[in-house]
Amino acid sequence: MKNWILCAKDRGALFPKFSITLLTLLLGLSMLWPGNVIGRPTLVSRPYYDLPPQIKKSGVFFSGSRVPLERQDVAERIEDQVNYYLLDRRASLIDVLERLSVQGPVIGATLAEEKLPADLIYVAAALSDLLPTAKTKSGGYGWWSLGSLKPNNTWSSTNEWDDRRDPVISTKLASNLFNQIRSKNSKFDWLFSIASFVDGTDKIELMAKKSPGFTYWDVVAPSFSETLIPRVIALKIINENRKYFDIHVPSTPPLEFDLVDNLKLNKDLSIRSLSQWLGITPRTFWELNPGIDPTFGAFPKSDKRNPNATFLRVPKGSGQKAKALISSEGYM
Numbered sequence: 001m002k003n004w005i006l007c008a009k010d011r012g013a014l015f016p017k018f019s020i021t022l023l024t025l026l027l028g029l030s031m032l033w034p035g036n037v038i039g040r041p042t043l044v045s046r047p048y049y050d051l052p053p054q055i056k057k058s059g060v061f062f063s064g065s066r067v068p069l070e071r072q073d074v075a076e077r078i079e080d081q082v083n084y085y086l087l088d089r090r091a092s093l094i095d096v097l098e099r100l101s102v103q104g105p106v107i108g109a110t111l112a113e114e115k116l117p118a119d120l121i122y123v124a125a126a127l128s129d130l131l132p133t134a135k136t137k138s139g140g141y142g143w144w145s146l147g148s149l150k151p152n153n154t155w156s157s158t159n160e161w162d163d164r165r166d167p168v169i170s171t172k173l174a175s176n177l178f179n180q181i182r183s184k185n186s187k188f189d190w191l192f193s194i195a196s197f198v199d200g201t202d203k204i205e206l207m208a209k210k211s212p213g214f215t216y217w218d219v220v221a222p223s224f225s226e227t228l229i230p231r232v233i234a235l236k237i238i239n240e241n242r243k244y245f246d247i248h249v250p251s252t253p254p255l256e257f258d259l260v261d262n263l264k265l266n267k268d269l270s271i272r273s274l275s276q277w278l279g280i281t282p283r284t285f286w287e288l289n290p291g292i293d294p295t296f297g298a299f300p301k302s303d304k305r306n307p308n309a310t311f312l313r314v315p316k317g318s319g320q321k322a323k324a325l326i327s328s329e330g331y332m
Contacts, residue, residue, distance in 0.1 A: 049086050051079055052244045055237060062233050063117035063190035067217075074217050081227075081234035086245060092129060097239060097249045099130035105254040107143070107171050114175035122232040122239075123194055124174070132165040132290035138224075143167055144174040145198075159293060160300040166291035191216040194232070195225035257288050258319025260326075261311035268298040269312075269331050277325045278318050288313040 051069070060067045069075045085093045100121070107121050127145040128134035136145050142164030146155065155163035155173050163169040174197075181196045182188065185205065188196065196204040199222040211219045216229065238245055271292065275282045286294055289312055299310055314322045326332055 047087065049079070049083050049245065051075065051082065051237065052241045055241070060233065060237060062122075062236060063119040063194075065189045065191050065216075067233055071217065077230040078234050078237070081231040082238060082245075084231070085234060085238055086247075093238070094247070094249055096125050096129050096235075097242075097247065098252050100125060100239065101249070101252045102255050103130055103167055106167050110168050110171040111175065114172065114179075116175050116178060117190060119190075119232075119236060120174075120178070120194075122235045123197070123228075124171070126228060126232045126235055127198070132167070141165075143170045146170065146173060146177075158300075160296045160298070161291050161293065163291060166289075169291065189215070191229055194229060195221050198228055199225045255288070256316040257313040258316055258322070259311060259313055260319050260323050263299075263310045263312065263323075263326065263332065265299060265301045265310060265326075265331050267301050267331060269301075269326065270298040272297065273329075274312075274314075274322065278314060278322060280315060284315075288315070 056069060056075075059069055067074065067078070069078070104121060107124060108118055111118060111120055124130060124143050127136070127140065128143050130143065132142060134143075134145065135141050139147055141147075142162065144164070146164045154176070155169070157163065163173060177197060178193060181193050181201055184201065185192070185196070185208075188204075188208070192204055192208065195216065203222050204225075207219055207221065220226065221229070238247065242249065271282045271285050271289075275285050278285075282297070286292060289299075292299065299312060302310065312322070
């Protein structure tokens with residue numbers, strides 16, 4: 001019994017020494033961690049990515065609005081979203097950045113045509129992951145998470161076609177909404193305009209009215225834009241600093257196509273027929289024309305529901321062939 005008591009005492013004496021040794025080891029390992037991963041100091045924490053030094057030094061602008069990173073609260077909000085992408089959604093982030101390479105030029109060219117800032121593409125990326133069939137809990141749909149059809153909206157949404165799924169048409173629709181917001185609230189910078197786009201103009205107007213002279217970073221915005229705006233800025237920073245964050249995105253060429261427009265169809269034109277004519281798969285054809293409902297599987301004919309001439313995108317170099325076949329097969 002006496003020996004047992006002595007052994008127990010020895011183990012009790014060793015426990016504080018073991019704890020101190022373990023703590024010393026953990027602190028030593030934290031000091032050896034790569035510099036760009038150590039952020040807010042904690043005793044034991046998962047990796048945390050800081051903003052790149054040049055960003056901290058030179059700052060960052062988003063759609064012409066300066067982000068005051070010298071403010072600790074602002075920098076932390078951006079860093080939180082950087083870590084959200086890099087730690088919580090890294091696999092999805094790679095997919096989004098790859099889609100930026102593929103679909104980005106088409107959406108970017110449309111934004112430029114509408115004379116809107118190029119940075120707005122990050123809003124679409126954050127809202128939909130650049131997926132044409134993306135849906136939100138609030139009912140948003142498509143590339144720009146546009147809501148359900150209302151009397152004051154001008155987009156088409158039927159069982160055969162949805163404008164919100166088409167990258168060009170949906171970007172034009174979003175651009176029109178942004179222009180309405182800007183026209184109604186000329187004093188709004190782009191961050192307030194983006195907040196109005198996602199949370200509704202009425203909410204942001206009321207917020208701005210109650211806090212005159214303050215910027216987005218000075219007020220408490222509605223929950224969606226409170227999170228979304230730091231997130232789109234974080235996405236821009238990550239995309240423009242891939243090497244610093246050790247992000248490797250597969251090299252994918254941008255989407256290229258011929259546009260066959262002014263088509264007045266006298267009967268539905270099936271994706272299957274077009275794909276066979278052009279030697280491509282129906283999936284490839286739908287990826288060029290995601291406005292089509294995949295279950296319907298055809299371009300709808302021109303009638304009372306679809307009075308306007310339609311268009312289609314075909315692989316680069318096959319535009320003339322496609323139009324000649326459509327005509328010769330009796331679809332026009």
